[in-house]
Amino acid sequence: MPELAFSDASKTSIGIHQRQGKRNSPSLWNVRNQDQFMWDGGVKTLEMQAIVPLQDTNEMGGTIMDLFPKLSKIKLYDSLAHSIYQRDFDPFVLTRALSAYQKSIYQENSTFDDWKNKGIVKDSALVRGFKLFDEELNCTACHSGSSFTNNSLQNNGIYAKYEDPGRYNITADSNDIGKFKVPTLRNIAITKPYMHDGEMETLKEVVEHYKTGGKQHFNQSQHIQPFTLTNQEQTDLIYFLNALTDKQFLD
Structure with a gap:
C-alpha cells in the first residue's frame, strides 16, 4: 500500500x-x-x-x-x-x-532530514531522541546510514525459541537460527506491525523489548543489551523514530 x-x-x-x-x-x-x-x-x-x-x-x-x-x-x-x-x-x-x-521508490524528506541536512530544528525532542539512539544506546550498530539499516542479518532476541528459524532455512547452519534482516527505520511509524512476524503492534512495545535485553537466545546479537530509560527519554526516543516519517505521509 x-x-x-x-x-x-x-x-x-x-x-x-x-x-x-x-x-x-x-x-x-x-x-x-x-x-x-x-x-x-x-x-x-x-x-x-x-x-x-x-x-x-x-x-x-x-x-x-x-x-x-x-x-x-x-x-x-x-x-x-x-x-x-x-x-x-x-x-x-x-x-x-x-x-x-x-x-524509484526512494526519498529522504522527513523532519529528521530537515534537521540533519539543513539544521532546521522544530523540536529539541528530536535531537535528544537521536542522541539516545546513536550515542547512548548504540542502535546505529545495526540501524546505520541514511536508510537506518546496515543490511545485516541479526538475531534480536525476540524469542527464546524460534518457530521460524530465519536465515537457518537458507544455510542449515545452526549459528543462523533466528537471524533476520535488519529492516530500515525510514517511515517506521506508519509500517506497523513490527518484527519479521508482526509480533509487535507499537513502537513502545519494540522499545520495551530492547530494554529487557531480549530473551537470551543462544544466537542473540551481542548488541542486544538491557538498558533503562526515564519516561522522558523513552518519549524522546519514540519522537525521533516518528520524525523519520517522510513528509508526503503527513499530509
Missing part, C-alpha cells in the same frame, strides 16, 4: 485464496539501497526477488510457465517490452521492469 510506505499493515500478509503468509511484509521504501532481500536474506538482487512471490504457494501461487503466455498476450506489455528492451515480454523484461520501479 503506497500510503503505508509500501507495507500492508497486516501481521503476516494475505496471499492467493486468502492464504496466510508466514512473515510480515516489509516496507519497500529505499529498497534500492539494499543488497539482499527477503527477511532471511536468501535473495541477492531485486530482479531475482521478483520471481519468489510469483511462485510462492502462499503468495501469488503461480508458475513462470503458466504466467508468461497470459502476460505476453497483453499488447501494451509486449509493445513496451519491444520499445524498451527490444525483445518480447518475458521473464527478463518482467524482473527488470519490476526492479526498476522498486528502485
Whole structure:
C-alpha cells in the first residue's frame, strides 16, 4: 500500500485464496539501497526477488510457465517490452521492469532530514531522541546510514525459541537460527506491525523489548543489551523514530 510506505499493515500478509503468509511484509521504501532481500536474506538482487512471490504457494501461487503466455498476450506489455528492451515480454523484461520501479521508490524528506541536512530544528525532542539512539544506546550498530539499516542479518532476541528459524532455512547452519534482516527505520511509524512476524503492534512495545535485553537466545546479537530509560527519554526516543516519517505521509 503506497500510503503505508509500501507495507500492508497486516501481521503476516494475505496471499492467493486468502492464504496466510508466514512473515510480515516489509516496507519497500529505499529498497534500492539494499543488497539482499527477503527477511532471511536468501535473495541477492531485486530482479531475482521478483520471481519468489510469483511462485510462492502462499503468495501469488503461480508458475513462470503458466504466467508468461497470459502476460505476453497483453499488447501494451509486449509493445513496451519491444520499445524498451527490444525483445518480447518475458521473464527478463518482467524482473527488470519490476526492479526498476522498486528502485524509484526512494526519498529522504522527513523532519529528521530537515534537521540533519539543513539544521532546521522544530523540536529539541528530536535531537535528544537521536542522541539516545546513536550515542547512548548504540542502535546505529545495526540501524546505520541514511536508510537506518546496515543490511545485516541479526538475531534480536525476540524469542527464546524460534518457530521460524530465519536465515537457518537458507544455510542449515545452526549459528543462523533466528537471524533476520535488519529492516530500515525510514517511515517506521506508519509500517506497523513490527518484527519479521508482526509480533509487535507499537513502537513502545519494540522499545520495551530492547530494554529487557531480549530473551537470551543462544544466537542473540551481542548488541542486544538491557538498558533503562526515564519516561522522558523513552518519549524522546519514540519522537525521533516518528520524525523519520517522510513528509508526503503527513499530509
